[in-house]
Amino acid sequence: MFQQFIDILGENGVIHGDEVKKRPADWVGSSNCNALAVLRPQNSDELSQIMKICHSENLKVVPAGGLTGLVHGTDCQNDEIQISFERMNKVISIDTVGKTMLVEAGCPLQKIHEAANEHGLMYAIDLGARGSCTIGGNISTNAGGNQVIRYGMTREQVLGLEAVLADGTIVSSLNSLLKNNAGYDLKQLFIGTEGTLGLVTKAIIRLYPKPVSTNCALVAFDSFNQLTEFFGLVSNAFGGALSSFEAMWGNHYELLTTRSNRHAPPIAIGAPYYAIVETQGFDEEKDSENFNQVLENLIENEKLIDATICQNQTQREAIWKIREDIIGLYQLLAPLAIFDVSMPIVEMENYDKNLKAAIKNEFGDAAEVITWGHIGDCNLHIVVSPKVWNDDTHRKIEEHVYSPLKPLNGSISAEHGIGVEKRDFLWVSRNENEISLMRTLKSALDPKGILNMGKVI
Numbered sequence: 001m002f003q004q005f006i007d008i009l010g011e012n013g014v015i016h017g018d019e020v021k022k023r024p025a026d027w028v029g030s031s032n033c034n035a036l037a038v039l040r041p042q043n044s045d046e047l048s049q050i051m052k053i054c055h056s057e058n059l060k061v062v063p064a065g066g067l068t069g070l071v072h073g074t075d076c077q078n079d080e081i082q083i084s085f086e087r088m089n090k091v092i093s094i095d096t097v098g099k100t101m102l103v104e105a106g107c108p109l110q111k112i113h114e115a116a117n118e119h120g121l122m123y124a125i126d127l128g129a130r131g132s133c134t135i136g137g138n139i140s141t142n143a144g145g146n147q148v149i150r151y152g153m154t155r156e157q158v159l160g161l162e163a164v165l166a167d168g169t170i171v172s173s174l175n176s177l178l179k180n181n182a183g184y185d186l187k188q189l190f191i192g193t194e195g196t197l198g199l200v201t202k203a204i205i206r207l208y209p210k211p212v213s214t215n216c217a218l219v220a221f222d223s224f225n226q227l228t229e230f231f232g233l234v235s236n237a238f239g240g241a242l243s244s245f246e247a248m249w250g251n252h253y254e255l256l257t258t259r260s261n262r263h264a265p266p267i268a269i270g271a272p273y274y275a276i277v278e279t280q281g282f283d284e285e286k287d288s289e290n291f292n293q294v295l296e297n298l299i300e301n302e303k304l305i306d307a308t309i310c311q312n313q314t315q316r317e318a319i320w321k322i323r324e325d326i327i328g329l330y331q332l333l334a335p336l337a338i339f340d341v342s343m344p345i346v347e348m349e350n351y352d353k354n355l356k357a358a359i360k361n362e363f364g365d366a367a368e369v370i371t372w373g374h375i376g377d378c379n380l381h382i383v384v385s386p387k388v389w390n391d392d393t394h395r396k397i398e399e400h401v402y403s404p405l406k407p408l409n410g411s412i413s414a415e416h417g418i419g420v421e422k423r424d425f426l427w428v429s430r431n432e433n434e435i436s437l438m439r440t441l442k443s444a445l446d447p448k449g450i451l452n453m454g455k456v457i
């Protein structure tokens with residue numbers, strides 16, 4: 001069977017036998033790839049040919065980008081083929097007038113940023129995994145990141161795309177126009193559907209003029225009310241210029257600074273809440289004057305308890321490194337469970353307090369709950385470190401994290417998708433009719449059930 005794939009992809013395009021196990025199953029690297037083989041096409045035609053074989057032989061496939069999804073969306077059974085997009089990683093072209101970029105699915109996010117930057121342009125999705133994650137993975141998970149509050153999620157950046165269907169058909173829907181209402185918007189079938197309806201091969205994404213100024217501050221608050229009031233005030237004061245509003249609960253900030261010595265604390269520890277506030281603009285001098293003025297007013301009016309305004313890029317990076325230190329959390333708190341949920345901002349304080357109480361009640365006083373996230377987007381990330389771990393620990397933690405979301409109309413997945421990990425809890429965020437329509441779409445596009453089976457639904 002491998003020979004048919006080698007005939008299409010060449011020796012380099014097919015990894016099988018012991019070589020498969022040498023590849024990690026995910027970004028965390030806790031286990032090895034379990035697939036029957038890894039196929040590495042170099043273009044859509046090659047992918048189409050191998051999908052025709054997989055379809056006729058009922059071989060199940062699992063698409064894989066940078067493996068940073070963290071919900072086991074790329075896990076493979078030992079009879080499944082992993083389709084890796086690592087050899088489809090090019091920026092094909094940039095239209096600087098229309099401000100669009102044509103990219104291959106395996107192109108790393110960071111490479112897209114660099115290519116846009118060379119033309120004085122910007123791609124608006126940015127996230128901590130930028131060096132490893134791919135645009136195909138970002139599209140398939142509808143990734144969010146640090147600037148959603150201003151630019152929206154990946155769905156808002158994709159103008160058109162190309163996908164290979166389960167039977168090998170190439171659907172090229174590479175629209176580059178901002179306005180195109182000619183019939184169904186087919187790209188939506190593949191955005192946020194985690195490789196269960198088709199394999200994304202190319203995309204046309206929107207670019208923006210690159211802002212010339214970025215102003216950033218780290219602010220501390222003595223209560224959640226103070227934080228939300230501050231959020232309202234800066235949203236009004238900065239209007240569309242506000243590009244990030246990221247919160248860190250006090251224990252998250254303290255853990256990654258003084259408690260672990262991983263990062264120097266830019267302002268004192270001890271406050272219950274911290275936030276990174278960032279604006280982007282096009283007039284360096286005026287933007288910085290306005291930013292400082294707004295924050296100084298808020299300090300004078302006691303709308304916060306402590307703040308530092310970054311004077312340069314180094315100070316800004318130091319603050320963001322604390323916020324993005326996911327590796328630090330793994331190293332300091334493992335064994336742990338990590339979550340990505342959303343709910344109305346006004347519910348967050350109580351949700352977090354109740355969760356902390358429930359986790360301590362279940363696992364004892366040593367257990368820790370660390371909370372941070374894209375609070376301006378209603379999105380919290382949570383790490384639960386119970387300190388003891390056995391077979392049912394993860395499931396018990398999931399019950400505590402997910403069940404309270406139902407009455408809040410919250411979501412079990414703000415960004416990372418469902419994968420395998422959250423599948424059994426989909427009912428918390430989607431009703432019966434929604435799930436039934438998802439199944440209808442799945443069977444229409446993948447009647448033989450070969451695309452990323454067992455994921456999402």
Ligand SMILES: Cc1cc2nc3c(=O)[nH]c(=O)nc-3n(C[C@H](O)[C@H](O)[C@H](O)COP(=O)(O)OP(=O)(O)OC[C@H]3O[C@@H](n4cnc5c(N)ncnc54)[C@H](O)[C@@H]3O)c2cc1C
Nearest residue numbers: 065066067068069073128134136137138143144195200415
């Ligand atoms: C440090 C860190 C920070 C992160 N921060 C954020 C954040 O701020 N916001 C956010 O949204 N996410 C974040 N994530 C999660 C992750 O980076 C995103 O979900 C990202 O979009 C996944 O991209 P990937 O290329 O790694 O995809 P993978 O993990 O390889 O795959 C993700 C899913 O997409 C499918 N898939 C991959 N490529 C294709 C394709 N070409 N066609 C069809 N299906 C495909 C896979 O089968 C899988 O179901 C973070 C992760 C880490 C490790």
